[in-house]
Amino acid sequence: MEALQEAAARVFAAKLARAQTLYRDPLGFADANRERVALFVTFLLATVTWLRWRAQAGAAKAVAVPDLSVFDDVDDAQIQRLKPTELVWAIGVSAKAVSVSEEGLLRGFAFSAAKSTPTEDEIFRCFCKAMAEPMNEPLDQKLVPARPTLAYFLSTRTCSDAVVARIAARLASYGVQVVTEQTLTPAMRATMQKHVAAMSSAAQAALQDSSGSAMAKSPPRACFTCLKSLPPAPEPRASGDAEADPVLHCTKCNAIYFCSGACHAKAAPNHAQQQCAAFGLQMGHREKWKIDQFPFTWSNEKQLLHAYNQVNFLTQRGIHNMGLWRRLCGCFQNRKWGELSAELRGTWGELSGADEAAKAQARFETLHLNAALFPLDKALAKAPDAIHTWQDYYEAVGLPLDDPAALLLEVPLTLWWILRQHILPLVGSQLAARPNKRLVVHLAGAEKEADLLPLFDVLLALLPGIQLCIHMVNPEMSANLTPAQAMYTSKSSVHGGSLTITLHRGVYGPEHASGEAFMTKGPADVVVIMNAALYASPAWPPTLGVLYQQRSRGTRVVCTEPMEMNVAITLEGIRKLGVSGISLETRLNPFRQPVYQWKNNVGMPSYSNGFIWGL
Ligand SMILES: [Zn+2]
Ligand SMILES: [Zn+2]
Ligand SMILES: [Zn+2]
Incomplete structure (x- = not known):
């Protein structure tokens, strides 16, 4: 038994x-x-x-x-019965994943089980799944089961033409015609262009109608034990009080839900013993720390922006797939870290301008940010010391609160906040005495940070007069970067400071900690790990050893986490390694990304760069 x-x-x-x-x-x-x-x-x-x-x-x-x-299996008869749609679908195949979208709306997505180029079967199943059971993310998306008459493979696909041909043959039996850019006929191209035009006018209409925007009040939930879908929480009534939630949930922590008494009983022993108290504490912080409070018209306490993939939100604003915004959706999954900023900067050489100022303006325009931000190092309307919140920063740079730039600015501003709160008070006075006046930051495990390099120019205004040097290290950093692409430099004539960023491929190890691997040679003033989740990486025990060594030599190590509970799990692992505790208690980051990363089966607050703590 x-x-x-x-x-x-x-x-x-x-x-x-x-x-x-x-x-x-x-x-x-x-x-x-x-x-x-x-x-x-x-x-x-x-x-x-x-x-x-x-x-x-x-x-x-x-x-x-x-x-x-x-x-595992596709129900053949079910798909045959689906109503055909005239909308054109796109199939994206990246190095690790498949996506199926219907004119900008994601219907299906799958990682390859082997984390390598998806197989024919995986692509086929993902497509069938997208027909029969479309995913609804963002949550107000109401996609219905349907069968397209025309679908095309995106030209960036990583699968072979032979695989495309076999999938086309299999889908033909469902009446789906599959094409590539080579087999697209002029008539099909005309159909697609018509749909693309209709799509952008629909997006415009949705923008006018605020009730149709990409925000969800009551996201769907799932059973903690079996992941079965559950109805969303009842919405608060006009009087402000919500009706009783009919879904069974843990009444102590309120963070998890169950489909049945049986599922509750299954989870109970382990949950009560290990999780409930921690979950409850963090649910309490949600209120106490005002974790969901943002000043933006598009994300605030009443209506949070939510979703991993911001295709809808970006499309409505006409910035989908534009400039730096490309980092906010999944359409460019097959680009390795660092390649997006390399690509953007690659276009800078061709920009002509009458003078340096005109060239700087042209470079800025490739980023597709609000013109109010130009130049990124412009003089602020508030002293950096008077900036404590997103609202302060928006006022300081003259951005209206309906601008979504905080979705990207969370990265440099989180770094600034860490430096200003926890590092400059310690080393600020020594800086002036250093021959190069240099402040050195190691960003270990840098990911999207490496794709936003030009945006770090905002630090020139926030850290006036400082020669800031940032080294980003990640084993997943693109191997295709030229030395010029792996280095970004910028100077501020307004504030007298400078910025140098270098990108390095590799696991953060002793040669990085000592600085030997970098041109600055010496150790860092701080090692920062954004959205660290250290326990989730197989490389973390050795890396942690390196980090603790650095700490013992006086280098601070500061991490951010999307969820507060990550700190507890990491500390659990640290205790097992027999090393000592933390130097900086967990706190809320005022410059966290204003997007609630909702999880169906654990209703705890989660934001990119949400919480700050230190080893
Ligand atoms: Zn269940
Ligand atoms: Zn509980
Ligand atoms: Zn996209």
């Missing part, structure tokens, strides 16, 4: 892991994914532990294994 239950546990774990990699992981930023996967692993371990516990308790009843066969 015990062996049987062990086997069932293994099958269950494998199925869940497969479902997760194949479909459940919505398209997102890599850091968000990393953290979601970590959360999922936590959940998985809890489930397996529970199954073991049941086996040991000698439970006579067979273990109920949820039926996830829907992820």
